[in-house]
Amino acid sequence: MYVAVKGGEKAIENSYKLLELERRGPAEVLELQVKQIQHQLRLSVAKVMNEGALYDPELAALAIKQASGDLLEACFLIRTFRSSLPRLGYSKPMDTLKMRVKRRISATFKDLPGGQLLGATYDYTQRLLDFSLLDQKLNTDDEGYFENSSSPSDVGDTPSVMDILEQENLLQADTPLPGDPDPKDITREPLHFPTDRPTRLQNLVRSDEGFLLAMAYSTQRGYGHTHPFAAEIKYGFVSLIIEPEELGFPIDIADIEVTECQMINQFAGNKEIAPQFTRGYGLVFGHQERKAMAMSLVDRSLRARELDEPVESPAQMEEFVLSHSDSLESSGFVQHLKLPHYVDFQSELELLRRLRSNHSKEITP
Amino acid sequence: MTVPPLFDISAGFAKTHEASQGIFRQVLRSMSRPGLIVDINPLVSASLCTKASAAGSILLALMDSDSSLNISKNLQSSAWPKFLKFHTGCILSETYAGSNFIWINDLKNLPSLHECDLGSETFPESCTTLLLDVQAFQVTQSGTDSTSWTGPGISETISVDIAGVGASFWEERRLIRDVYPRGIDVIFCSANQIVSLPRSTRIGGH
Amino acid sequence: MTDSISNSTPDPLQDPLQDPLTDRTKDRTVFANHDQSTWQSSSPSSPQTGFNFAYLDEKTKRMIRRAILKAVAVPGYQVPFASKEMPLPYGWGTGGIQVSASIIGKNDVLKVIDQGSDDTVNAVNIRKFFQKTTGISTTQNTEEATLIQTRHRIPETPLKEDQIMVYQVPVPEPLQRLEPRAQETRKMHALADYGLMHVKLYEDITHFGKITSTYDYPVMVDNRYLSSPSPIPKFDNPKLHQSPALHLFGAGREKRIYAIPPYTDVQSLGFEDYPFELQTWSQPCALCGSKSSFLDEVITNDKGGHMFVCSDSFYCQKNLSGEKENEL
Numbered sequence: 001m002y003v004a005v006k007g008g009e010k011a012i013e014n015s016y017k018l019l020e021l022e023r024r025g026p027a028e029v030l031e032l033q034v035k036q037i038q039h040q041l042r043l044s045v046a047k048v049m050n051e052g053a054l055y056d057p058e059l060a061a062l063a064i065k066q067a068s069g070d071l072l073e074a075c076f077l078i079r080t081f082r083s084s085l086p087r088l089g090y091s092k093p094m095d096t097l098k099m100r101v102k103r104r105i106s107a108t109f110k111d112l113p114g115g116q117l118l119g120a121t122y123d124y125t126q127r128l129l130d131f132s133l134l135d136q137k138l139n140t141d142d143e144g145y146f147e148n149s150s151s152p153s154d155v156g157d158t159p160s161v162m163d164i165l166e167q168e169n170l171l172q173a174d175t176p177l178p179g180d181p182d183p184k185d186i187t188r189e190p191l192h193f194p195t196d197r198p199t200r201l202q203n204l205v206r207s208d209e210g211f212l213l214a215m216a217y218s219t220q221r222g223y224g225h226t227h228p229f230a231a232e233i234k235y236g237f238v239s240l241i242i243e244p245e246e247l248g249f250p251i252d253i254a255d256i257e258v259t260e261c262q263m264i265n266q267f268a269g270n271k272e273i274a275p276q277f278t279r280g281y282g283l284v285f286g287h288q289e290r291k292a293m294a295m296s297l298v299d300r301s302l303r304a305r306e307l308d309e310p311v312e313s314p315a316q317m318e319e320f321v322l323s324h325s326d327s328l329e330s331s332g333f334v335q336h337l338k339l340p341h342y343v344d345f346q347s348e349l350e351l352l353r354r355l356r357s358n359h360s361k362e363i364t365p
Numbered sequence: 366m367t368v369p370p371l372f373d374i375s376a377g378f379a380k381t382h383e384a385s386q387g388i389f390r391q392v393l394r395s396m397s398r399p400g401l402i403v404d405i406n407p408l409v410s411a412s413l414c415t416k417a418s419a420a421g422s423i424l425l426a427l428m429d430s431d432s433s434l435n436i437s438k439n440l441q442s443s444a445w446p447k448f449l450k451f452h453t454g455c456i457l458s459e460t461y462a463g464s465n466f467i468w469i470n471d472l473k474n475l476p477s478l479h480e481c482d483l484g485s486e487t488f489p490e491s492c493t494t495l496l497l498d499v500q501a502f503q504v505t506q507s508g509t510d511s512t513s514w515t516g517p518g519i520s521e522t523i524s525v526d527i528a529g530v531g532a533s534f535w536e537e538r539r540l541i542r543d544v545y546p547r548g549i550d551v552i553f554c555s556a557n558q559i560v561s562l563p564r565s566t567r568i569g570g571h
Numbered sequence: 572m573t574d575s576i577s578n579s580t581p582d583p584l585q586d587p588l589q590d591p592l593t594d595r596t597k598d599r600t601v602f603a604n605h606d607q608s609t610w611q612s613s614s615p616s617s618p619q620t621g622f623n624f625a626y627l628d629e630k631t632k633r634m635i636r637r638a639i640l641k642a643v644a645v646p647g648y649q650v651p652f653a654s655k656e657m658p659l660p661y662g663w664g665t666g667g668i669q670v671s672a673s674i675i676g677k678n679d680v681l682k683v684i685d686q687g688s689d690d691t692v693n694a695v696n697i698r699k700f701f702q703k704t705t706g707i708s709t710t711q712n713t714e715e716a717t718l719i720q721t722r723h724r725i726p727e728t729p730l731k732e733d734q735i736m737v738y739q740v741p742v743p744e745p746l747q748r749l750e751p752r753a754q755e756t757r758k759m760h761a762l763a764d765y766g767l768m769h770v771k772l773y774e775d776i777t778h779f780g781k782i783t784s785t786y787d788y789p790v791m792v793d794n795r796y797l798s799s800p801s802p803i804p805k806f807d808n809p810k811l812h813q814s815p816a817l818h819l820f821g822a823g824r825e826k827r828i829y830a831i832p833p834y835t836d837v838q839s840l841g842f843e844d845y846p847f848e849l850q851t852w853s854q855p856c857a858l859c860g861s862k863s864s865f866l867d868e869v870i871t872n873d874k875g876g877h878m879f880v881c882s883d884s885f886y887c888q889k890n891l892s893g894e895k896e897n898e899l
Contacts, residue, residue: 008695079656086628188431190651190826193754319752329824332661336741339663339693343686343723343882346868347785347804350850355779382624386676389636393674394733396643397817397832427640429633465637486761490641490650517646517793517835520813546795550644563644565793565832 023068037061046257046286047071051327052078053187053206055256055285072208072327079328092241092250096234096260096283097160103287104234106161108264114158119235121289161231162262162279171264171277193319200302200322204295205284207325213290215315216297223313224301227266228280235259235287259284261292265300268307278307373412374444377425377452388426395552395561400504400514400523402558411448420468420496420554421445428466430454435464439471461493470498472529478537478549489546492564496552500528502560516566525560527553539568612715615677618706625672626704631655635673635828639819642830647792648760649743649827657823664697664722665823667739671720674735674819675701680708682716687724687865687882694722711885723786725807727864727886730816732833738801743822743829745789745799765797768840776845785850791838792831800837806850806865811837856881859890 024031038045038061048060052075060078067073103119106112118124165171183198191199204212219226240254261282269275280300282292304316314320324330378384384407395403408417409425424434428449433456436446445468446457458464461480469475475497484492503526512535515522530553541548541564548564618624627635638652657665675681681701685694689711697720698709710716713728722739730736742748746756749767759765768789775783788805792798800808801820811818811831818831831837841847855862857878864886866879881887 008690008692009699012692012696012699076656076660080658083656084628187655188653190653192651193752319754323753328656329661332663332665333741333824334662335660336662339722340686340691341723341802342867343804343865344786344802346866346882347806347850349868350852351783351785355781355783358780382629383677385629385633386624386674390674390676393636393640393643393817396640397830427633427637429630431634432637487757489645489648490638492641494640518643518832520815520834546645546648548644550641565644565646 023066032065034058034061034065037064043287044069044071046284046288047209047291048074048078049285050288050291051075051206051208052082054078054082057286072331076328076331089242089244092243094238094240094258094283096238096258097158099158099234099236099238099258099260100255101158101234101236103236104158104232105230106232107230108161108232112161112164158234160262162264165231165264165277169274169276172268172279174279191322193322194305195318195322197299197303197306200318201281201283201295201299203322203325204282204298207295208327208330209288209291209294211325211327211330212294212298215301215321216294218313219297219301219315224304224315226280226297226300228263228297228300229265230293231262231264233259233261233289233293235289257286259286259288259292261289261296263293263296263300268309270308278303371447371451374448374451375410375412375415377409377448378407385426388423392423392427392552392559392561395559396518396550396563398518399516399561399563399566400519400525402502402504402560404558405554406557408557411444415444417556418445418498418554419557419559420470420498420552421449423496423552423554423559424449424455424466424468425452428453428455430456432456432466433458433464434466434468435459435461436468437470438474440468464493466494466496468496468498472497472499472531475530475534478534478541481549483541483544483547483549486547489548492547492549494550494552496554497530499530499553499555501555502527502553502558504560513569514562514566518563519566525562527560535568538562542567612680612710612712613702613708615708616702616706618702618704622704624677624705625675625701626657627655627669627672631669632673635669638828639670639673639830642819642828643817643832645796646831646835647790647796647798647829649798649822649829651826652828654823654826658700659696661824662741664693664720664739666821666825666828667720667722667737667823668697668700668821669823670819670821670828671701671718671737672704674737675705675707675718677705677707679717680710680715682710682713682719683721684719684724684726684883685722686867687726688884690884713885723802723804724865724882725803725810727861727881727883728889730810730814732815734816736816736818738803738818738820740799740801740820740822740827741824742787743799743820743825743827745787745797760796763795768797772840772842772845776842781848782841782845788847789840791836791840793835794838797840798829798831804850804865805839805847808837808839808847809849813837852879854879856887856890859887861887861890 038057041064044064045057045060048063048071049055049057052060059081060074063074063077064071066077101117103121104114104117106116162171166173177196186199186202218224236257237255238258239252240256241250241252243250263280264277265280267275268278278300280296282295282299284292284295298315298321301315302318302321304311311317388405391403391405395401405419405422408419409422410417411421428434432453434449435458449455450457461467461476462482464482467481481493481495482491484490505524512524512526513522514525545564550564551562553560553562635652638650642648642650654666654669657668659665659668681698683689683694683698685691688694701707702709713719713726716734718735718737719726720737744753744756746759746767749771750756759767772782775781784805786804787799787802788808790798790800790808790811800811813834813836815833817833820829839847852866856864856866858880861881865882867882868877868879870877
């Protein structure tokens with residue numbers, strides 16, 4: 001005999017208990033410390049800070065622990081936390097020319113002022129599993145972490161490759177919009193199309209890395225007209241500067257790690273303007289080169305309209321890219337299919353049964 | 366008359382969150398039921414020597430630092446602009462155009478509706494909300510005379526009589542209905558009550 | 572009385588083979604008692620500390636409130652708003668929650684339903700969220716509620732003046748599946764150019780012999796804006812027309828709010844020769860006998876056996892207790 005399904009509340013409470021058990025795992029295995037995640041999974045932490053849109057490595061590490069390693073779930077935790085924080089103001093624009101670099105490369109020149117600094121990178125490793133990592137190393141000696149890593153090398157000035165090209169007029173200048181208006185804040189105003197470049201870049205920083213990577217890749221395979229070169233990719237510490245109204249002068253409140261990528265793309269130009277190289281830009285928290293590079297390729301591709309290029313491929317369509325880039329939105333909507341839909345399904349069932357009965361009436365006279 | 370110093374400004378709502386929610390619900394009820402007379406409380410005044418005002422209380426409840434307000438000339442030297450700016454962070458605007466809210470306290474200086482922001486067809490929400498201080502209003506079930514109101518929120522028709530609002534306002538308002546969804550949303554405010562006229566309402570069987 | 576749906580489900584930690592979602596064996600006694608006092612409701616309590624009332628900060632509430640007022644002034648038009656990340660995922664009701672959180676006050680009585688039922692996991696979760704963050708009274712009784720948040724159904728019990736319905740909307744744009752670009756659909760709404768939708772309905776008729784939308788059936792609001800009534804079954808569409816209540820629609824992921832004020836014309840699309848049709852069932856509710864409510868199909872065995880019961884759980888229980896009183 002059918003009775004209405006009840007017990008939803010108890011089910012939820014019990015699921016929390018089960019989840020906690022699964023998250024912790026067997027008691028004889030040491031519990032993960034947030035510090036371990038923060039330091040030894042720093043690249044996951046970087047992703048969560050970017051897509052969570054909040055720079056706080058410790059909180060990002062906490063979110064990763066709470067989410068049992070599901071990075072999109074961790075981004076969601078960070079994003080809701082960010083939503084709850086009071087907004088104190090805006091910082092001054094970051095000056096990446098003054099970055100204390102830990103790594104800096106250029107693919108456009110063999111050598112350049114400031115030099116190339118390989119830094120810590122997986123790029124030239126052999127992708128072979130290192131089984132020695134299965135053993136727990138018990139030594140407490142820092143082995144030079146603090147000397148080598150947390151204080152970046154004394155590389156001196158690294159003038160921008162882009163400035164050098166711009167001086168020769170070979171590269172389109174990065175001019176502000178007419179009137180140099182303040183950028184819109186996408187967390188305070190919903191997106192409207194067509195957008196401007198500052199708005200698009202904001203959206204791209206917090207966009208899902210996988211999605212952005214696929215869009216960027218598509219531009220390299222003919223779905224777009226960019227022929228990119230990596231002018232400069234660098235990673236290191238930049239100062240965060242604010243200028244409170246009450247003080248009237250700027251103060252340096254923090255050092256944050258960022259990765260910046262400047263791409264040079266094929267020349268645009270028309271009858272009035274001589275052809276020049278054009279730019280794509282990527283900037284992310286932490287060490288995330290793949291994301292910064294993907295961002296710069298998609299940034300350039302979305303400038304198609306401004307640069308008078310025909311918009312033909314998905315990566316050039318700003319509404320397509322910017323509406324589907326947020327993993328909270330995409331994950332939420334895809335997974336919402338798990339919610340009960342039986343009322344609507346009932347409607348469809350009823351219709352289908354009727355259509356089928358009409359259909360059979362028609363073919364059996 | 367000079368603008369009063371900051372310490373003369375009143376404290377605003379005793380319980381901001383509760384009061385703003387309460388007043389919002391009153392305004393929501395009013396805007397969803399054009400012609401319905403709705404009480405506004407709690408009422409605040411901008412300073413000890415200023416009268417409490419339904420319009421002022423509504424602006425205090427609804428605005429924040431993203432809102433722009435144009436305030437009636439005769440109120441500009443009162444405590445109200447400073448009071449509202451202090452408590453909400455709103456932007457005080459010199460012009461009708463570009464203001465989210467316009468508060469007119471003196472019906473003799475009513476702007477032409479066309480001087481206000483009517484929104485656009487693609488973004489009708491950007492139109493102004495106009496708060497008009499009036500002496501009194503009277504609402505009756507009615508027939509189809511030129512003061513009748515029909516449309517969303519109104520069951521059948523009603524007749525609304527607003528003291529001090531002249532024929533030219535109603536004529537303008539009737540004509541503006543033709544460019545709907547562009548238009549203007551009006552809240553008539555007595556000392557402690559309001560009647561709303563959203564742009565969707567049709568006047569005089571128009 | 573505390574809002575506990577059932578305290579008799581076995582604790583899975585003690586019996587790992589029990590699945591809490593499908594164990595119904597203990598529920599019979601709760602359901603069988605039709606006396607009014609089991610229409611679960613809770614009295615006001617103190618909200619959990621550390622949160623703003625209803626979770627949202629004051630500035631966000633004001634932003635949403637101003638958007639709601641503009642939405643009410645242009646019935647059926649989707650007002651964009653800066654939707655915030657909420658503790659539930661986008662797509663799971665954040666729009667409805669933000670609207671409710673912006674309007675709710677300490678004197679409100681809240682009802683939350685999903686698929687017509689107060690007891691689905693999603694409805695329970697959202698109701699708990701509001702209890703935790705506001706401490707307000709909640710109820711399952713449609714007549715007692717001042718604010719009803721719903722996913723995919725309008726209650727069978729007629730609504731009254733001063734009640735507010737808040738709908739969770741996944742896709743606010745009725746034209747999206749025909750034209751995904753918001754830039755284009757915005758122009759269509761500006762010009763009231765809805766040819767695309769009429770063509771779609773016409774194509775349904777030529778292909779299938781009838782209009783095949785059965786839920787989220789598009790409506791014209793105040794003879795001006797084409798709107799999505801949210802994925803309610805088309806059965807519920809007539810309840811929106813000239814309703815005494817206020818209907819607010821929140822789409823968090825798509826960042827839109829829209830409204831249908833009371834006493835507003837709401838017409839479901841159709842053609843003269845193919846007018847809008849309501850759904851019907853050949854049998855009444857197997858539990859309460861109602862012939863006029865929307866029925867859910869329940870599969871009862873693996874031989875294709877099925878039965879139909881009211882989707883609106885409160886309405887069904889009320890009918891049953893009414894019957895019982897008559898019997899006594």
